Amino acid sequence: MSGLSQTLPGARLIDGKAAAAQVLAEVRADVLALQAQQLTPGLAVVLVGEDPASHVYVRNKVLRANEVGINSFEYRLLADSSEQEVLDLVQQLNQEAQVNGILVQLPLPAHIDENKVLQAIDPRKDVDGFHSENVGGLSQGREVLAPCTPAGCMRLLHDHCGDLSGKHAVVVGRSNIVGKPMAALLLQAHCSVTVLHSRSVNAAALCRQADIVVAAVGRPRMIGADWLKPGAVVIDVGINRIEEDGRSRLVGDVDFDSAVQVAAAITPVPGGVGPMTIAMLMRNTVTATLLQQGLAPDHLSRHSLSPAPTAGQTGA
Numbered sequence: 001m002s003g004l005s006q007t008l009p010g011a012r013l014i015d016g017k018a019a020a021a022q023v024l025a026e027v028r029a030d031v032l033a034l035q036a037q038q039l040t041p042g043l044a045v046v047l048v049g050e051d052p053a054s055h056v057y058v059r060n061k062v063l064r065a066n067e068v069g070i071n072s073f074e075y076r077l078l079a080d081s082s083e084q085e086v087l088d089l090v091q092q093l094n095q096e097a098q099v100n101g102i103l104v105q106l107p108l109p110a111h112i113d114e115n116k117v118l119q120a121i122d123p124r125k126d127v128d129g130f131h132s133e134n135v136g137g138l139s140q141g142r143e144v145l146a147p148c149t150p151a152g153c154m155r156l157l158h159d160h161c162g163d164l165s166g167k168h169a170v171v172v173g174r175s176n177i178v179g180k181p182m183a184a185l186l187l188q189a190h191c192s193v194t195v196l197h198s199r200s201v202n203a204a205a206l207c208r209q210a211d212i213v214v215a216a217v218g219r220p221r222m223i224g225a226d227w228l229k230p231g232a233v234v235i236d237v238g239i240n241r242i243e244e245d246g247r248s249r250l251v252g253d254v255d256f257d258s259a260v261q262v263a264a265a266i267t268p269v270p271g272g273v274g275p276m277t278i279a280m281l282m283r284n285t286v287t288a289t290l291l292q293q294g295l296a297p298d299h300l301s302r303h304s305l306s307p308a309p310t311a312g313q314t315g316a
């Protein structure tokens, strides 16, 4: 079993790096099987502008792709590129047979309509799962490409808890890229789901009822021990760069040091959800390749189409 190891004072650490390594090993085996059929999956990553954090993510994605044998194609456009230039590139990539997955790094510069660009991507190449065809399919419980970050969180939860049926999950945040698809996947896995946001009243009290907490807010250490029921399983999606003691560091949306005292299990930042997001992107690229070839998604090892509430191993 992956992703769980070290014992902490209160909580078990859910090791996202180890879980990601396992997913990447599965993907590597799948890529080898496809290559034996003269198919090498290809992933195109489009980056518009010079945001330094985005550059780091894109570099990491390309590195991981190369490690598992996926061809990667990187497209860098200037920050002042027109919307039409981005749309034209997406069209070109839609037509390109060697490209099975297309990821347009978000956020886009303000003068470009994000929704228009995402809708231009061929849904079968939409490895982010952001096209309305895939968003709608996820909501209806159809098998579609699911967003990488929530899919990665689900994999960690399944590995750690096994069956999630009947558990009360609280998702803090309702963005299109994390909060909403996370809630949809948890519902698909038969959780009772509460979604909190900036207008929620008594958010901490609602969160204290949760068996599972997924934090995707973008506020450093907002969720402390006082937000958690003893024994809760905590997945921290937040990636916040802060200055502390004169140096720059990454922290999550969960106050790790206090949360670890009450939680049953918790993901660290870094080394939690982040590496899983990239691993699931590689898995989605393989799944997209299968879809385009008309091969069944269960043709290979564990596929990434949603819904994926596998019975799972029984956990803690």
Ligand SMILES: NC(=O)C1=CN([C@@H]2O[C@H](COP(=O)(O)OP(=O)(O)OC[C@H]3O[C@@H](n4cnc5c(N)ncnc54)[C@H](OP(=O)(O)O)[C@@H]3O)[C@@H](O)[C@H]2O)C=CC1
Pocket (backbone or CB within 6 Å): 149, 172, 173, 174, 175, 176, 177, 178, 179, 196, 197, 198, 199, 200, 203, 216, 217, 218, 219, 237, 238, 239, 240, 273, 274, 277
């Ligand atoms: N690990 C990974 O792979 C990834 C990490 N991230 C990280 O996850 C975090 C969230 O990202 P993202 O979803 O894109 O962020 P957004 O800014 O798009 O969404 C934040 C959400 O948090 C809600 N919120 C804000 N303040 C509060 C509050 N005080 N109480 C409750 N809810 C609140 C907002 O509510 P409202 O809707 O009312 O405004 C909103 O729904 C960020 O730190 C980001 O860096 C993101 C993607 C991938």
Ligand SMILES: Nc1nc(=O)c2c([nH]1)NC[C@@H]1CN(c3ccc(C(=O)N[C@@H](CCC(=O)O)C(=O)O)cc3)C=[N+]21
Pocket (backbone or CB within 6 Å): 056, 057, 060, 103, 104, 105, 106, 107, 128, 148, 149, 239, 250, 269, 270, 271, 272, 273, 274, 275, 277, 278
């Ligand atoms: N179209 C699109 N799809 C995305 O999936 C997408 C995006 N746009 N825009 C930005 C967010 C953010 N995101 C992360 C991925 C990996 C880490 C990651 O690997 N983090 C490491 C640390 C990396 C570091 O040190 O900076 C970790 O948590 O251990 C973080 C954040 C994907 N996003």
